[in-house]
Amino acid sequence: MTWQPSLLLLLLLLRQGVQGKPSPEAGPHGSGRVHQQAPLSEAPHDDAHGNFQYDHEAFLGREVAKEFDQLSPEESQARLGRIVDRMDRAGDGDGWVSLAELRSWIAHTQQRHIQDSVSAAWHTYDTDRDGRVGWEELRNATYGYYAPGEEFHDVEDAETYKKMLARDERRFRAADQDGDLRATREELTAFLHPEEFPHMRDVVVAETLEDLDKNKDGYIQVEEYIADLYSAEPGEEEPAWVQTERDQFRDFRDLNKDGHLDGREVGHWVLPPAQDQPLVEANHLLHESDTDKDGRLSKAEILGNWNMFVGSQATNYGEDLTRHHDEL
Helix, strand or coil: CCCHHHHHHHHHHHHHCCCCCCCCCCHHCCCCCCCCCCCCCCCCCEEEHCEEEHHHHHCCCCHHHHHHHHHHHHHHHHHHHHHHHHHHHHHHCCCCHHHHHHHHHHHHHHHHHHHHHHHHHHHHHHHCCCCCHHHHHHHHHHHCCCCCCCCCCCCHHHHHHHHHHHHHHHHHHHHHCCCEEEHHHHHHHHHHHHHHCHHHHHHHHHHHHHHCCCCCCCCEEEEEEEEECCCCCCCCCHHHHHHHHHHHHHHHHCCCCEEECCHHHHHHHHHHCCCCCCHHHHHHHHHCCCHHHHHCHHHHHHHHHHHHHCCCCCHHHHHHHHHHHHHC
């Protein structure tokens, strides 16, 4: 899960001396509870109807895909050609794009948003500019400076903020693998994006249980699971999707069928066994573009199927027409 932009803005304001605190409703460090790893794209994978938005966002990353949608077809193809050269140079430089090179490129583009958020946070937290982010630096930049024993004496819900601080410290210590309380960039990345790191799994599970286990029995009951998704208004009829979620809980979340989720089941739900999404997409693009079926892509083959890899003003217009037609 990524940082909420509003919190990043808040932290930057704090850094500049503006008073404020993270919202008590926010998750650990205001980032919200960790959910499943994000898909390569939220767009439907709908090549059959000429909608390649999923492939564009998987191959380029979501923000860069938006930039390509504003380019002319000629400029879009020219930029794609330069990307092809970069993919090959990053691999074995043999003039072809292999499955491994294509997968590495997709994985790289999908990590870009994580690295961007870490870079922004690094500038905020490394206040002494020594190349490490200490726990004290992060705590003071996020919550403000307090003398020992005076934490949150100036806010109404002090206990809530103390719990948030303790939760942040636990996550920080789990990310800080060498135990020196001074995070490297890799360790700060684990703190901000724990879903990306296997050694952070226990912390992610603990945070999920703390948020959902309202009766504190160590398990998530079905009603606690539903309460996290839906809160009924007085007199409101329960929507059909809520029953679907109850069925999901019973059939797929509760693995041992004992009526609730334990820590192992929470881990399987929130951080399921990983599918190599970049490899799946790389195989798809290779299969659709490898016209001579030699198991690799030439620059000509990629440019010959350019509208699957990248968008442009023309392809964006075509996809809009397709979507409009489907709605009629």
